[in-house]
Amino acid sequence: MQFQVIIIGAGPAGCSTSLFLSKHKIPHLIIDKSCFPRDKICGDALSGKVIEVLKKYDENIVQSMAADSSHFLGSWGVKFVAPNGKALDIPFKQNTNAEQHAPGFISRRMHFDAFMVQQLDLNYATLWTGVEVKNITSILENKCINIIKEGQEQMLECKVVVGCDGDRSIVEKSLLPRSMDPKHYCAGIRAYFKNVSGLHPQNFIELHFLEELLPGYLWIFPLGDGSCNVGAGMLSEYAGSKKINLRVQMLKAIANNKNINERFADAQLEGKIQGWGLPLGSKKRKLSGDGFLLAGDAASLIDPFTGEGIGNALYSGYFAAEAIAQAIALNDYSAKFFAVHYDQPLYNRLWAELKLSHKMQQLSKYNQLFNFVVDRAHKSATLRNTISCMFEDLDLRAQFKNPVFWWKMMIGK
Numbered sequence: 001m002q003f004q005v006i007i008i009g010a011g012p013a014g015c016s017t018s019l020f021l022s023k024h025k026i027p028h029l030i031i032d033k034s035c036f037p038r039d040k041i042c043g044d045a046l047s048g049k050v051i052e053v054l055k056k057y058d059e060n061i062v063q064s065m066a067a068d069s070s071h072f073l074g075s076w077g078v079k080f081v082a083p084n085g086k087a088l089d090i091p092f093k094q095n096t097n098a099e100q101h102a103p104g105f106i107s108r109r110m111h112f113d114a115f116m117v118q119q120l121d122l123n124y125a126t127l128w129t130g131v132e133v134k135n136i137t138s139i140l141e142n143k144c145i146n147i148i149k150e151g152q153e154q155m156l157e158c159k160v161v162v163g164c165d166g167d168r169s170i171v172e173k174s175l176l177p178r179s180m181d182p183k184h185y186c187a188g189i190r191a192y193f194k195n196v197s198g199l200h201p202q203n204f205i206e207l208h209f210l211e212e213l214l215p216g217y218l219w220i221f222p223l224g225d226g227s228c229n230v231g232a233g234m235l236s237e238y239a240g241s242k243k244i245n246l247r248v249q250m251l252k253a254i255a256n257n258k259n260i261n262e263r264f265a266d267a268q269l270e271g272k273i274q275g276w277g278l279p280l281g282s283k284k285r286k287l288s289g290d291g292f293l294l295a296g297d298a299a300s301l302i303d304p305f306t307g308e309g310i311g312n313a314l315y316s317g318y319f320a321a322e323a324i325a326q327a328i329a330l331n332d333y334s335a336k337f338f339a340v341h342y343d344q345p346l347y348n349r350l351w352a353e354l355k356l357s358h359k360m361q362q363l364s365k366y367n368q369l370f371n372f373v374v375d376r377a378h379k380s381a382t383l384r385n386t387i388s389c390m391f392e393d394l395d396l397r398a399q400f401k402n403p404v405f406w407w408k409m410m411i412g413k
Protein backbone atom coordinates (compact mmCIF):
# COMPACT_ATOMS: atom_id res chain seq x y z
CA MET A 1 0.00 0.00 0.00
CA GLN A 2 1.40 3.39 -0.95
CA PHE A 3 0.95 6.74 0.78
CA GLN A 4 2.69 10.06 0.33
CA VAL A 5 2.99 10.76 4.09
CA ILE A 6 2.72 8.40 7.06
CA ILE A 7 2.71 9.64 10.67
CA ILE A 8 3.61 7.09 13.32
CA GLY A 9 2.06 7.90 16.71
CA ALA A 10 -1.17 9.79 17.41
CA GLY A 11 -0.09 11.48 20.66
CA PRO A 12 0.30 15.30 20.76
CA ALA A 13 3.13 15.38 18.16
CA GLY A 14 1.30 13.07 15.72
CA CYS A 15 -2.07 14.83 16.06
CA SER A 16 -0.44 18.23 15.58
CA THR A 17 1.39 17.04 12.43
CA SER A 18 -1.87 15.61 11.11
CA LEU A 19 -3.94 18.73 11.85
CA PHE A 20 -1.49 21.07 10.13
CA LEU A 21 -1.06 18.70 7.15
CA SER A 22 -4.87 18.76 6.81
CA LYS A 23 -4.76 22.54 6.86
CA HIS A 24 -2.51 22.23 3.78
CA LYS A 25 -5.05 19.73 2.32
CA ILE A 26 -2.39 16.98 2.25
CA PRO A 27 -3.82 13.44 2.55
CA HIS A 28 -1.90 11.20 4.97
CA LEU A 29 -2.08 8.05 7.10
CA ILE A 30 -1.69 8.28 10.91
CA ILE A 31 -1.03 5.06 12.83
CA ASP A 32 -1.00 4.31 16.55
CA LYS A 33 -0.48 1.00 18.31
CA SER A 34 -2.97 2.00 21.03
CA CYS A 35 -6.71 2.53 20.80
CA PHE A 36 -7.96 5.82 22.23
CA PRO A 37 -8.71 6.80 24.95
CA ARG A 38 -5.39 5.54 26.28
CA ASP A 39 -3.26 6.66 29.21
CA LYS A 40 0.22 8.20 28.93
CA ILE A 41 2.34 8.67 32.04
CA CYS A 42 2.61 12.44 32.40
CA GLY A 43 2.10 15.36 34.80
CA ASP A 44 -0.97 16.30 32.70
CA ALA A 45 -0.13 20.05 32.69
CA LEU A 46 -0.90 21.91 29.46
CA SER A 47 1.13 25.11 29.33
CA GLY A 48 0.51 28.37 27.48
CA LYS A 49 2.55 26.98 24.60
CA VAL A 50 -0.01 24.21 24.04
CA ILE A 51 -2.72 26.86 23.83
CA GLU A 52 -0.58 28.95 21.47
CA VAL A 53 -0.19 26.12 18.92
CA LEU A 54 -3.81 24.97 19.17
CA LYS A 55 -4.92 28.54 18.46
CA LYS A 56 -2.74 28.58 15.34
CA TYR A 57 -4.88 25.70 14.12
CA ASP A 58 -8.32 26.70 15.42
CA GLU A 59 -9.28 29.05 18.26
CA ASN A 60 -12.48 27.02 18.84
CA ILE A 61 -10.50 24.02 20.10
CA VAL A 62 -9.28 26.07 23.07
CA GLN A 63 -12.78 27.41 23.70
CA SER A 64 -14.17 23.87 23.91
CA MET A 65 -11.41 22.93 26.34
CA ALA A 66 -12.19 25.95 28.52
CA ALA A 67 -15.89 25.08 28.47
CA ASP A 68 -15.25 21.57 29.88
CA SER A 69 -13.80 22.29 33.33
CA SER A 70 -14.22 18.76 34.67
CA HIS A 71 -11.77 17.47 32.03
CA PHE A 72 -9.72 20.66 31.50
CA LEU A 73 -9.07 22.48 34.75
CA GLY A 74 -7.90 26.07 34.14
CA SER A 75 -4.66 26.94 35.94
CA TRP A 76 -3.57 30.53 36.56
CA GLY A 77 -0.05 30.15 37.91
CA VAL A 78 2.75 28.16 39.46
CA LYS A 79 3.94 27.77 43.04
CA PHE A 80 7.65 27.13 43.58
CA VAL A 81 8.59 25.77 47.00
CA ALA A 82 12.28 26.01 47.97
CA PRO A 83 13.99 23.27 50.02
CA ASN A 84 13.64 25.48 53.15
CA GLY A 85 9.83 25.43 52.70
CA LYS A 86 9.44 29.03 51.51
CA ALA A 87 6.85 29.24 48.73
CA LEU A 88 6.63 31.63 45.84
CA ASP A 89 3.39 32.07 43.88
CA ILE A 90 3.90 33.25 40.31
CA PRO A 91 0.83 34.00 38.19
CA PHE A 92 1.13 33.03 34.49
CA LYS A 93 -0.44 36.37 33.48
CA GLN A 94 -0.09 39.80 35.02
CA ASN A 95 -3.59 40.95 34.14
CA THR A 96 -6.05 38.11 34.63
CA ASN A 97 -9.17 40.29 34.11
CA ALA A 98 -8.41 40.67 30.39
CA GLU A 99 -8.37 36.88 29.84
CA GLN A 100 -11.29 34.86 28.41
CA HIS A 101 -9.88 31.61 29.72
CA ALA A 102 -7.05 30.38 31.94
CA PRO A 103 -3.52 30.60 30.45
CA GLY A 104 -2.90 26.90 31.12
CA PHE A 105 -4.93 23.74 31.84
CA ILE A 106 -4.49 20.42 33.58
CA SER A 107 -6.09 17.44 31.89
CA ARG A 108 -5.54 13.71 32.30
CA ARG A 109 -3.80 12.45 29.17
CA MET A 110 -6.51 9.83 28.96
CA HIS A 111 -8.85 12.74 28.08
CA PHE A 112 -6.54 15.21 26.35
CA ASP A 113 -5.06 12.74 23.85
CA ALA A 114 -8.49 11.30 22.97
CA PHE A 115 -9.77 14.87 22.58
CA MET A 116 -6.90 15.62 20.16
CA VAL A 117 -7.63 12.48 18.12
CA GLN A 118 -11.26 13.62 17.86
CA GLN A 119 -10.09 16.89 16.28
CA LEU A 120 -8.36 15.12 13.34
CA ASP A 121 -9.77 16.13 9.97
CA LEU A 122 -10.84 12.83 8.41
CA ASN A 123 -11.19 14.49 4.99
CA TYR A 124 -7.38 14.28 4.81
CA ALA A 125 -6.32 11.99 7.68
CA THR A 126 -6.77 8.20 7.57
CA LEU A 127 -6.49 7.02 11.18
CA TRP A 128 -5.47 3.46 12.04
CA THR A 129 -5.37 2.61 15.74
CA GLY A 130 -4.37 -0.70 17.29
CA VAL A 131 -1.75 -1.01 14.53
CA GLU A 132 1.88 -1.45 15.57
CA VAL A 133 4.91 -0.47 13.51
CA LYS A 134 7.64 -3.09 13.81
CA ASN A 135 10.42 -1.53 11.76
CA ILE A 136 11.23 0.82 8.91
CA THR A 137 13.67 0.43 6.07
CA SER A 138 14.68 2.60 3.13
CA ILE A 139 14.30 1.21 -0.39
CA LEU A 140 15.45 3.56 -3.14
CA GLU A 141 13.64 6.82 -2.48
CA ASN A 142 10.84 5.32 -0.40
CA LYS A 143 10.37 4.27 3.19
CA CYS A 144 8.98 0.77 3.81
CA ILE A 145 7.05 0.37 7.02
CA ASN A 146 6.46 -3.05 8.46
CA ILE A 147 3.23 -3.17 10.52
CA ILE A 148 1.04 -5.61 12.39
CA LYS A 149 -2.63 -4.92 11.60
CA GLU A 150 -5.37 -7.25 12.83
CA GLY A 151 -2.69 -9.83 13.64
CA GLN A 152 -1.30 -9.80 10.08
CA GLU A 153 2.07 -8.50 8.95
CA GLN A 154 1.81 -5.88 6.18
CA MET A 155 4.18 -3.57 4.33
CA LEU A 156 3.38 0.09 3.63
CA GLU A 157 5.37 2.43 1.42
CA CYS A 158 5.61 6.21 1.59
CA LYS A 159 7.69 9.17 0.47
CA VAL A 160 8.03 10.63 3.94
CA VAL A 161 7.52 9.21 7.41
CA VAL A 162 7.08 11.34 10.54
CA GLY A 163 8.24 9.68 13.77
CA CYS A 164 5.82 10.87 16.47
CA ASP A 165 6.08 7.64 18.40
CA GLY A 166 7.46 9.07 21.63
CA ASP A 167 10.37 8.00 23.78
CA ARG A 168 11.96 4.73 22.52
CA SER A 169 10.75 5.65 19.02
CA ILE A 170 10.88 2.85 16.46
CA VAL A 171 11.41 5.46 13.72
CA GLU A 172 14.50 6.82 15.47
CA LYS A 173 15.75 3.30 16.24
CA SER A 174 15.33 2.22 12.59
CA LEU A 175 16.55 5.34 10.78
CA LEU A 176 18.75 7.37 13.16
CA PRO A 177 19.90 4.98 15.92
CA ARG A 178 21.58 6.62 18.94
CA SER A 179 21.97 5.70 22.58
CA MET A 180 20.29 7.38 25.54
CA ASP A 181 22.47 10.08 27.12
CA PRO A 182 21.83 10.17 30.91
CA LYS A 183 22.96 13.82 31.07
CA HIS A 184 20.03 14.72 28.81
CA TYR A 185 17.38 12.26 29.97
CA CYS A 186 15.16 12.31 33.02
CA ALA A 187 13.49 9.52 34.97
CA GLY A 188 9.89 10.31 35.98
CA ILE A 189 7.10 8.75 38.05
CA ARG A 190 3.43 9.65 38.29
CA ALA A 191 0.61 8.85 40.70
CA TYR A 192 -2.97 10.04 41.22
CA PHE A 193 -4.08 10.97 44.75
CA LYS A 194 -7.50 11.85 46.15
CA ASN A 195 -7.99 14.29 49.08
CA VAL A 196 -4.77 16.30 48.94
CA SER A 197 -5.45 19.44 50.98
CA GLY A 198 -4.18 23.02 50.71
CA LEU A 199 -4.52 23.45 46.93
CA HIS A 200 -4.38 26.96 45.49
CA PRO A 201 -7.81 28.56 44.85
CA GLN A 202 -6.74 29.42 41.27
CA ASN A 203 -5.42 25.89 40.65
CA PHE A 204 -1.75 26.86 40.58
CA ILE A 205 0.50 23.96 39.64
CA GLU A 206 3.08 23.26 42.38
CA LEU A 207 6.77 22.41 42.04
CA HIS A 208 8.41 21.35 45.33
CA PHE A 209 12.19 21.28 45.46
CA LEU A 210 12.53 18.92 48.42
CA GLU A 211 15.90 17.99 49.97
CA GLU A 212 15.36 14.25 49.39
CA LEU A 213 14.59 14.73 45.69
CA LEU A 214 17.22 17.29 44.66
CA PRO A 215 18.36 17.87 41.96
CA GLY A 216 14.87 16.76 40.92
CA TYR A 217 11.51 17.87 42.25
CA LEU A 218 8.06 16.69 43.26
CA TRP A 219 4.96 18.16 41.63
CA ILE A 220 1.35 18.45 42.73
CA PHE A 221 -1.05 19.34 39.90
CA PRO A 222 -4.78 19.65 40.70
CA LEU A 223 -7.34 18.05 38.37
CA GLY A 224 -10.93 18.90 37.47
CA ASP A 225 -12.33 15.79 39.23
CA GLY A 226 -10.90 16.93 42.60
CA SER A 227 -7.93 14.54 42.57
CA CYS A 228 -4.27 15.47 41.97
CA ASN A 229 -1.51 14.30 39.69
CA VAL A 230 1.53 13.86 41.95
CA GLY A 231 4.91 12.84 40.62
CA ALA A 232 8.65 13.29 40.70
CA GLY A 233 11.45 13.58 38.20
CA MET A 234 15.23 13.50 38.32
CA LEU A 235 18.03 13.61 35.77
CA SER A 236 19.02 9.99 34.99
CA GLU A 237 22.69 10.86 35.48
CA TYR A 238 22.04 11.54 39.21
CA ALA A 239 19.32 8.98 39.78
CA GLY A 240 21.68 6.32 38.33
CA SER A 241 24.93 7.37 40.00
CA LYS A 242 23.32 7.88 43.44
CA LYS A 243 21.14 4.78 43.02
CA ILE A 244 18.03 6.79 43.88
CA ASN A 245 14.72 4.96 43.81
CA LEU A 246 12.31 7.77 42.90
CA ARG A 247 9.23 5.85 44.05
CA VAL A 248 10.71 5.23 47.53
CA GLN A 249 11.95 8.84 47.82
CA MET A 250 8.59 10.28 46.76
CA LEU A 251 6.62 8.17 49.26
CA LYS A 252 9.15 9.04 51.98
CA ALA A 253 8.75 12.76 51.21
CA ILE A 254 4.94 12.51 51.23
CA ALA A 255 5.04 10.77 54.64
CA ASN A 256 7.77 12.78 56.36
CA ASN A 257 8.74 16.04 54.65
CA LYS A 258 7.24 18.84 56.72
CA ASN A 259 6.80 21.01 53.59
CA ILE A 260 4.06 18.67 52.33
CA ASN A 261 3.23 15.78 54.70
CA GLU A 262 0.27 17.42 56.48
CA ARG A 263 -1.41 17.99 53.12
CA PHE A 264 -1.31 14.23 52.45
CA ALA A 265 -2.67 13.26 55.91
CA ASP A 266 -6.06 12.15 54.44
CA ALA A 267 -4.87 11.48 50.88
CA GLN A 268 -5.43 8.14 49.14
CA LEU A 269 -3.40 6.77 46.26
CA GLU A 270 -5.56 5.85 43.24
CA GLY A 271 -4.07 2.95 41.26
CA LYS A 272 -0.34 2.41 40.88
CA ILE A 273 2.72 4.67 40.81
CA GLN A 274 4.06 4.37 37.25
CA GLY A 275 7.30 5.46 35.60
CA TRP A 276 8.33 6.64 32.14
CA GLY A 277 11.33 8.51 30.66
CA LEU A 278 11.66 12.15 29.59
CA PRO A 279 14.04 12.69 26.63
CA LEU A 280 15.26 16.24 27.26
CA GLY A 281 15.95 18.91 24.66
CA SER A 282 19.06 20.22 26.43
CA LYS A 283 21.34 19.12 23.58
CA LYS A 284 20.89 19.89 19.89
CA ARG A 285 20.33 16.81 17.76
CA LYS A 286 19.71 15.93 14.14
CA LEU A 287 15.90 15.78 13.79
CA SER A 288 15.46 14.53 10.24
CA GLY A 289 17.08 12.68 7.34
CA ASP A 290 16.30 11.41 3.83
CA GLY A 291 12.52 10.93 3.74
CA PHE A 292 11.89 11.20 7.49
CA LEU A 293 11.36 13.65 10.35
CA LEU A 294 11.20 13.13 14.11
CA ALA A 295 8.80 15.15 16.28
CA GLY A 296 7.88 15.41 19.97
CA ASP A 297 9.60 12.99 22.36
CA ALA A 298 11.00 11.01 19.42
CA ALA A 299 13.01 14.18 18.69
CA SER A 300 13.94 14.71 22.41
CA LEU A 301 12.36 18.12 22.90
CA ILE A 302 11.24 18.13 26.56
CA ASP A 303 12.05 21.28 28.54
CA PRO A 304 14.90 20.25 30.90
CA PHE A 305 13.75 22.44 33.82
CA THR A 306 9.96 22.20 33.81
CA GLY A 307 9.57 18.75 32.18
CA GLU A 308 7.07 20.25 29.75
CA GLY A 309 6.99 18.31 26.49
CA ILE A 310 3.44 18.63 25.12
CA GLY A 311 3.83 22.23 23.88
CA ASN A 312 7.11 21.41 22.13
CA ALA A 313 5.57 18.25 20.67
CA LEU A 314 2.74 20.34 19.19
CA TYR A 315 5.21 22.93 17.87
CA SER A 316 7.35 20.25 16.23
CA GLY A 317 4.22 18.82 14.56
CA TYR A 318 3.41 22.27 13.21
CA PHE A 319 6.93 22.73 11.77
CA ALA A 320 6.97 19.15 10.40
CA ALA A 321 3.74 19.79 8.46
CA GLU A 322 5.11 23.09 7.10
CA ALA A 323 8.32 21.36 5.94
CA ILE A 324 6.41 18.49 4.31
CA ALA A 325 4.11 20.89 2.46
CA GLN A 326 7.18 22.58 0.99
CA ALA A 327 8.86 19.23 0.23
CA ILE A 328 5.79 18.05 -1.71
CA ALA A 329 5.61 21.32 -3.66
CA LEU A 330 9.30 21.03 -4.67
CA ASN A 331 9.41 17.21 -4.84
CA ASP A 332 12.46 17.25 -2.56
CA TYR A 333 12.50 14.81 0.39
CA SER A 334 16.25 14.91 0.97
CA ALA A 335 18.05 15.13 4.31
CA LYS A 336 19.51 18.46 3.20
CA PHE A 337 16.06 19.90 2.47
CA PHE A 338 14.58 18.81 5.82
CA ALA A 339 17.64 20.05 7.77
CA VAL A 340 17.00 23.54 6.38
CA HIS A 341 13.19 23.48 6.37
CA TYR A 342 12.52 21.52 9.56
CA ASP A 343 15.46 21.27 12.02
CA GLN A 344 16.45 24.88 11.57
CA PRO A 345 13.08 26.66 11.99
CA LEU A 346 12.11 24.35 14.87
CA TYR A 347 15.32 25.07 16.79
CA ASN A 348 14.99 28.78 15.93
CA ARG A 349 11.69 28.70 17.83
CA LEU A 350 12.72 26.49 20.75
CA TRP A 351 16.47 26.56 21.31
CA ALA A 352 16.78 29.82 23.34
CA GLU A 353 14.19 28.54 25.87
CA LEU A 354 15.71 25.07 26.00
CA LYS A 355 19.16 26.55 26.65
CA LEU A 356 17.88 28.81 29.44
CA SER A 357 15.98 25.91 31.03
CA HIS A 358 19.11 23.77 30.88
CA LYS A 359 21.00 26.46 32.83
CA MET A 360 18.21 26.58 35.43
CA GLN A 361 18.18 22.79 35.69
CA GLN A 362 21.94 22.84 36.39
CA LEU A 363 21.50 25.54 39.07
CA SER A 364 18.64 23.71 40.80
CA LYS A 365 21.06 21.14 42.24
CA TYR A 366 22.44 23.83 44.58
CA ASN A 367 19.76 23.93 47.27
CA GLN A 368 21.24 26.94 49.09
CA LEU A 369 21.08 28.86 45.82
CA PHE A 370 17.46 27.81 45.39
CA ASN A 371 16.59 28.99 48.91
CA PHE A 372 18.38 32.26 48.12
CA VAL A 373 16.52 32.85 44.84
CA VAL A 374 13.09 32.20 46.41
CA ASP A 375 14.07 34.46 49.34
CA ARG A 376 15.12 37.19 46.91
CA ALA A 377 11.97 36.79 44.87
CA HIS A 378 9.88 37.39 48.00
CA LYS A 379 11.59 40.77 48.27
CA SER A 380 12.14 41.58 44.58
CA ALA A 381 9.26 42.54 42.31
CA THR A 382 11.76 42.53 39.40
CA LEU A 383 12.57 38.87 39.91
CA ARG A 384 8.92 37.90 40.47
CA ASN A 385 7.93 39.66 37.25
CA THR A 386 10.80 38.01 35.38
CA ILE A 387 9.77 34.54 36.48
CA SER A 388 6.18 35.37 35.57
CA CYS A 389 7.30 36.61 32.12
CA MET A 390 9.03 33.29 31.55
CA PHE A 391 5.58 31.75 31.46
CA GLU A 392 4.25 34.46 29.17
CA ASP A 393 7.06 33.56 26.79
CA LEU A 394 8.56 37.05 26.52
CA ASP A 395 12.15 37.48 25.45
CA LEU A 396 14.04 37.10 28.69
CA ARG A 397 17.53 37.04 27.36
CA ALA A 398 17.54 40.82 26.99
CA GLN A 399 16.75 41.15 30.70
CA PHE A 400 19.47 38.73 31.75
CA LYS A 401 22.06 40.78 29.85
CA ASN A 402 21.00 43.99 31.60
CA PRO A 403 23.09 44.78 34.75
CA VAL A 404 20.22 46.91 36.14
CA PHE A 405 18.07 43.78 36.29
CA TRP A 406 20.67 41.91 38.39
CA TRP A 407 21.23 44.94 40.63
CA LYS A 408 17.50 45.31 41.34
CA MET A 409 17.27 41.62 42.03
CA MET A 410 20.21 41.61 44.46
CA ILE A 411 18.96 44.59 46.46
CA GLY A 412 15.43 43.22 46.47
CA LYS A 413 13.47 45.81 44.46
Ligand SMILES: Cc1cc2nc3c(=O)[nH]c(=O)nc-3n(C[C@H](O)[C@H](O)[C@H](O)COP(=O)(O)OP(=O)(O)OC[C@H]3O[C@@H](n4cnc5c(N)ncnc54)[C@H](O)[C@@H]3O)c2cc1C
Binds near residue numbers: 133
Ligand atom coordinates in the same frame (compact mmCIF):
# COMPACT_ATOMS: atom_id res chain seq x y z
C1 LIG B 1 6.47 11.49 34.37
C2 LIG B 1 6.26 12.48 33.25
C3 LIG B 1 5.64 13.70 33.51
C4 LIG B 1 5.44 14.63 32.47
N1 LIG B 1 4.73 15.78 32.73
C5 LIG B 1 4.46 16.63 31.73
C6 LIG B 1 3.60 17.75 31.95
O1 LIG B 1 3.02 17.94 33.01
N2 LIG B 1 3.39 18.61 30.90
C7 LIG B 1 3.97 18.42 29.69
O2 LIG B 1 3.78 19.25 28.78
N3 LIG B 1 4.75 17.32 29.45
C8 LIG B 1 4.98 16.43 30.42
N4 LIG B 1 5.72 15.30 30.16
C9 LIG B 1 6.22 15.07 28.79
C10 LIG B 1 5.09 14.60 27.85
O3 LIG B 1 4.43 13.50 28.42
C11 LIG B 1 5.67 14.26 26.48
O4 LIG B 1 6.57 15.25 26.08
C12 LIG B 1 4.56 14.13 25.43
O5 LIG B 1 3.72 13.04 25.70
C13 LIG B 1 5.21 13.94 24.04
O6 LIG B 1 4.20 13.68 23.08
P1 LIG B 1 4.52 12.75 21.81
O7 LIG B 1 3.33 12.84 20.94
O8 LIG B 1 5.85 13.08 21.27
O9 LIG B 1 4.66 11.27 22.40
P2 LIG B 1 3.60 10.36 23.17
O10 LIG B 1 2.65 11.16 23.91
O11 LIG B 1 4.44 9.37 23.93
O12 LIG B 1 2.83 9.59 22.02
C14 LIG B 1 3.48 8.63 21.23
C15 LIG B 1 2.42 7.74 20.58
O13 LIG B 1 3.08 6.84 19.68
C16 LIG B 1 2.50 5.56 19.80
N5 LIG B 1 3.52 4.57 19.42
C17 LIG B 1 4.68 4.33 20.04
N6 LIG B 1 5.37 3.33 19.40
C18 LIG B 1 4.59 2.96 18.35
C19 LIG B 1 4.73 1.97 17.34
N7 LIG B 1 5.81 1.17 17.27
N8 LIG B 1 3.73 1.82 16.44
C20 LIG B 1 2.63 2.63 16.47
N9 LIG B 1 2.44 3.57 17.43
C21 LIG B 1 3.41 3.74 18.34
C22 LIG B 1 2.10 5.45 21.26
O14 LIG B 1 1.05 4.51 21.46
C23 LIG B 1 1.66 6.89 21.58
O15 LIG B 1 0.27 7.07 21.42
C24 LIG B 1 5.92 14.35 31.17
C25 LIG B 1 6.55 13.12 30.91
C26 LIG B 1 6.70 12.19 31.93
C27 LIG B 1 7.35 10.86 31.64
